[in-house]
Amino acid sequence: MFVTRRSLLAGLGAALVARPGFAAGQEPLKAVATTGMIADAARVVGGDLVEVRGLMGPGVDPHSYRQTRTDIVAMTRADLVLWHGLFLEAQMQSFFHDLARRRAVVPVAEALPKSELHAHDDYKDKYDPHVWMSPRLWQQVVRSVQSALSDVRPDSAATFAANADAHVAELARLDAYAATALAQIPAERRVLVTAHDAFGYFGAAYGIEVLGLQGISTESEAGLNRIADLVDTLVARNIGAVFVETSVSDRNMRALIEGAAAQGHTVRIGGELYSDAMGAPGTYEGTYIGMLDHNVTVIARALGSDVPAQGLNGRLAAGS
Known part of the structure; x- marks a missing residue:
């Protein structure tokens, strides 16, 4: 034609x-x-x-x-x-x-x-x-x-x-989903220890105490006194997990773990969280929904909540 x-x-x-x-x-x-x-x-x-x-x-x-x-x-x-x-x-x-x-x-x-x-x-x-x-x-x-x-x-x-x-x-x-998943965390384990204080709104929304090693800006360095104080808190309150962040060096978090070990208390890394940046482009975690789904699921599972390893939509990589 x-x-x-x-x-x-x-x-x-x-x-x-x-x-x-x-x-x-x-x-x-x-x-x-x-x-x-x-x-x-x-x-x-x-x-x-x-x-x-x-x-x-x-x-x-x-x-x-x-x-x-x-x-x-x-x-x-x-x-x-x-x-x-x-x-x-x-x-x-x-x-x-x-x-x-x-x-x-x-x-x-x-x-x-x-x-x-x-x-x-x-x-x-x-x-x-x-x-x-x-x-x-x-x-x-x-x-x-x-x-x-x-x-x-x-x-x-x-x-x-x-x-x-x-x-x-x-x-x-x-x-x-976040409210339901995080509500299952036992009362004594509702403490989120992170590299910097980026999770304040998260904690307020879901009833979780947040302890950041650095302030709300990564430009504020964590001093030796702050590290020592947080080590003492981990030991005194029997906190067994801390979380690293994808956009912040894990050096100071490793120092916390080593400091607690020196006092006879074992602390593990509960997982890696997205704080100031999302995951790789083209991945589920590279979307806002995927980023928060990952954070909620990783935190909930590490602190004792029984939630699906692959999160809200069953799309988290390697079951988080």
């Missing part, structure tokens, strides 16, 4: 119009996100209407990250830049404030009500930025991402809203 050039162009135009959220000939919105968690939210909410570039990959510490020349080029060419805020990307704040004069630049966690944020001694007049550790709080950040995308591309707002609604429902399901 002979197809004329006119009919071919007409068909292509119809296909573009039929694609949900796209105007004819419209290119995907180009967004840059700092952390993997924000990039994941933008990809889920934006779908194929948004092309997302994440700056910080697996194992990258956002507290100390500085923008590279390539990052700067990407952000200055983007339609939208999404960053966390709450002093998480401390080394990049001045750049974002300058860029905001010329581009749509949105600190998505800054929209959270101050009443829901945790103050911290490390930062005078600032808040603990690790809000992604609570799926309930993260729902509000997802809505902030939705709003930012809709402001830049209002003709796609309905699609962004539908995608966000579906994702928020998944987050609510994850929250319910």
Whole structure:
């Protein structure tokens, strides 16, 4: 069958119009996100209407990250830049404030009500930025991402809203799983010892005491006195497990284990947790849902809860 050039162009135009959220000939919105968690939210909410570039990959510490020349080029060419805020990307704040004069630049966690944020001694007049550790709080950040995308591309707002609604429902399901799994931990074992104080919102959400060796920023070093105090706590309270993090060196956690052993108390590593960065791209743990599913499942099993080794969705690698 002979197809004329006119009919071919007409068909292509119809296909573009039929694609949900796209105007004819419209290119995907180009967004840059700092952390993997924000990039994941933008990809889920934006779908194929948004092309997302994440700056910080697996194992990258956002507290100390500085923008590279390539990052700067990407952000200055983007339609939208999404960053966390709450002093998480401390080394990049001045750049974002300058860029905001010329581009749509949105600190998505800054929209959270101050009443829901945790103050911290490390930062005078600032808040603990690790809000992604609570799926309930993260729902509000997802809505902030939705709003930012809709402001830049209002003709796609309905699609962004539908995608966000579906994702928020998944987050609510994850929250319910976490509450059930962690509630089974015996009272005397409800203590989470981690490399730095990134799990405060997690502990508050699920009734678990959190002891971080470093402060809420990895820039704050763990002194010898802090290590000695935490060793004494492990021994006195008979705490048998500590947790390392993918984006923080395990050197100080090994020092805790050795210090406890010197006092005749055995402490093991309960598992490796995702704190400031997600897993590898293309894996389940490389999504926000997978990251939190991993953390919940590893913590619950290590501290005495009987939960499936492969987590909420049966997708955790090697049964965690």
